Amino acid sequence: MMACIQFLLLFCSFMYIFNVNPSCAQIPNSPIRSLVLPVTKDPATFQFLTTIYHGTSREPIRVVLDLGCPSLWLDCSSGRLSSSRRLIPSCSIQCAAAKPNNMSCAFSAAMPTRKRTACGLSTENSIARSATRGELVEDILTVESVDGSKAGPVTTVDHFLFSCAPRFLLNRLARGAQGMLGLGKSRIALPSQLASKFGLQRKFATCLSSSDGLILFGHEPGYDSIFGTEISRSLMYTPLVTSPDGSGSSQDYSINVKSIKINGKRLSLRQKGIGGGTKISTTVPYTTLESSIYSTFIKAYKESATNNYFLNMTVVAPVAPFGLCFSSKEVPSSMLLGPMVPVIDLVLQSEMVKWRVHGRNAMVPVLDEVMCLGFLDGGSKSKTSSSIVIGGFQLEDNLLEFNLGTSMLGFSSSLLTRHTSCSDYHTRMMQSTLKDS
Structure with missing residues (x-):
């Protein structure tokens, strides 16, 4: 009896509020697409x-x-x-x-x-x-x-x-x-x-x-x-996941990052792991990484940026809250992709499915002739936190499609590579x- 009452209450709530019955739905004269x-x-x-x-x-x-x-x-x-x-x-x-x-x-x-x-x-x-x-x-x-x-x-x-x-x-x-x-x-x-x-x-x-x-x-x-x-129609897709350990909010949108590459070289994170899912956030300004992942990431990025014959970037004193900064004086820059710096790949379910981060979404200009890597130390991972949180700066000029029906995320990586941007779409409209x- 109690189960029946529970079912009827839920059924009526969705019928009343969410117009499950088409005859009750308030549909405009011109269908909204x-x-x-x-x-x-x-x-x-x-x-x-x-x-x-x-x-x-x-x-x-x-x-x-x-x-x-x-x-x-x-x-x-x-x-x-x-x-x-x-x-x-x-x-x-x-x-x-x-x-x-x-x-x-x-x-x-x-x-x-x-x-x-x-x-x-x-x-x-x-x-x-x-x-x-x-x-x-x-x-x-x-x-x-x-x-x-x-x-x-x-x-x-x-x-x-x-x-x-x-x-x-x-x-x-x-x-x-x-x-x-x-x-x-x-x-x-x-x-x-x-x-x-x-x-x-x-x-x-x-x-x-x-x-x-x-x-x-x-x-x-x-x-x-x-x-x-x-x-x-050229978006790549990856499943939206729930943390296997139950961490994080049930409302969060998370994806499974298998590995991280810098200029094509995979980071050694096997022992540290990237567990707990990678959360996508509009309220965190810059991407954060769990402390042990961050230390490996920063070391590898610094090596790729300074020991590369074509880059040879100069490290300068860090500017809070960033942990790694460079002189931008001699770094070439593209009008489309920003500073020509090491490319970061978040590899998802396979090597063919990766979220690529170019200089525009990697480097933050902070002072005259100083730019900093826009990835921060997120501290030690707790049971209620993700190892990686992709922040707002890395989301800019990326088209993301959140499909709640199929539990899939579609993503474009940087639209700047296609000679357009999110502000262009807003302006045209x-x-x-x-x-x-």
Whole structure:
């Protein structure tokens, strides 16, 4: 009997919130194929931000992007109070959908009382590494669709679920940010709610930049029209994995890096290992490596950069937080790929599948004629951390496709090798929109 009640509660929650029944789905007159969010990078914090519009007044709110966050959370005391916002009670079907593992309400004798209390959610600021209790609410969310190769008309998502959190949780977020936008794997994360509302595939693509980039949700035609078929159909794919030891958040996107090569030479990491999966993060500014891996990596990179007849780079005093820096005075640079420095390969499931990092995503200019390797010591690996975390700097001008349906990651490596960039796509889309407005 208890199992039946549990099944019915979950079934009803997904029917009500995520429009599983096509006859109940709120489908627009013109079918939405893709949706887009423009993205900028804050120069002070290196955080990636986007603007969402919520409520009947379409109030603009800046939020920090977090790949591993399970939902949108906001400081709801900021700005004007939305008249369409509604607090979600505990023991409701919406609360059950947001907390699928918490079924105590189905059997509680105090259920009528608990229905009147707010649905509490654990809400986290992954940058400040702080968490607190938030309250589940629903409101109207407005997003922009894609029409061919340009931004299309705006459309609304009714009953969009997110969390209201206390103001202190905004600590260390970029100036003006009022919360964080989760792109995780949960059913109330943005990708899943958009997919359910508009009948889209549960996948999204990120194309981040040091200036302007974008995130695209939806079907293949939208990818092709924005990025072009040559690029969108030439992505390499690797499985999204869960750490075998259970470390890390279930919302994180991780891949399995088998080995690391510098200028084609494999690092000796057999005894140290690269266990725990390699996490992809939009909130970590630079890629971090577990201490023992980092020491081997830095030693090998220094040797490749200084003992190469064609490079012969000069090491200079490190500039915090970086551990290895060079003089850029005599290092040739390409307009496309940046400094001509040793190439880094993250080798995935086979030697043919590798994420290549060129100078543009490897070297960070820090002072006049000084550049530093943008990889940091991540400290000793714990049971709840990944050996490698790929940070925002290494994600720039890389097209990444996160497919939640197939649990696969598609990646392009640097788009600069194809004479384009993520800011180019953002500019083209915005210019097309302005011409038609």
